[in-house]
Amino acid sequence: MAAEQIVSADFEVFGRVQGVFFRKYTVQTGKQLGLRGWCSNTKHGTVLGHMEGSEEAVNQMKHWLTTVGSPSSKIEKAEFRNEKTLTKFTIEYSDFKVHR
Numbered sequence: 604m605a606a607e608q609i610v611s612a613d614f615e616v617f618g619r620v621q622g623v624f625f626r627k628y629t630v631q632t633g634k635q636l637g638l639r640g641w642c643s644n645t646k647h648g649t650v651l652g653h654m655e656g657s658e659e660a661v662n663q664m665k666h667w668l669t670t671v672g673s674p675s676s677k678i679e680k681a682e683f684r685n686e687k688t689l690t691k692f693t694i695e696y697s698d699f700k701v702h703r
Contacts, residue, residue: 607657608657608658608688608689609655609656609657609688609689609690609691609692610655610656610657610658610661610686610687610688610689611653611654611655611661611685611686611687611689611693612653612654612661612665612683612684612685612686612687613651613652613653613683613684613685614651614652614653614654614665614668614681614682614683614684615645615649615650615651615652615681615682615684616649616650616668616672616678616680616681617648617649617678617679617680617681617682618672618676618677618678618679618680619675619676619677620648620649620650620672620673620676620677620678621644621648621649621650623672623673623674623675623676624673624674624675625650625672625673625676626642626643626644626650626701627673627701628672628673628674628676629642629650629652629668629673629699630642630699630700630701632664632667632671633654633664633698633699634698634699636656636660636663636664637656637657637660638654638655638656638660638661638664638698638699639654639655639656639692639694639696639697639698639699640652640653640654640655640656640694640699640700641653641694641699641700641701641702642699642701642702643701643702643703653694654699655689655692655693655694665681665683668681669681
């Protein structure tokens with residue numbers, strides 16, 4: 604049986620996403636979906652990140668980042684870049700974290 608494909612994507616979320624526990628909920632959601640990745644605040648007021656996992660989990664996370672977010676956030680838009688299929692995970696840790 605072939606191993607499940609791993610896909611990766613970088614993301615940036617725009618809107619009111621700082622000071623509203625957006626990173627905390629992003630990490631929590633990423634872990635629930637079994638993704639590996641990270642997120643961090645930018646000095647431009649956005650949240651930037653990277654995720655790797657099954658195509659289904661990445662798609663669910665993209666939906667969450669675009670439409671759900673943390674309870675107090677107001678998402679204007681989410682952009683996804685560098686989407687690709689991987690043969691193995693490229694990040695060194697085993698779950699989702701906040702980069703500071």
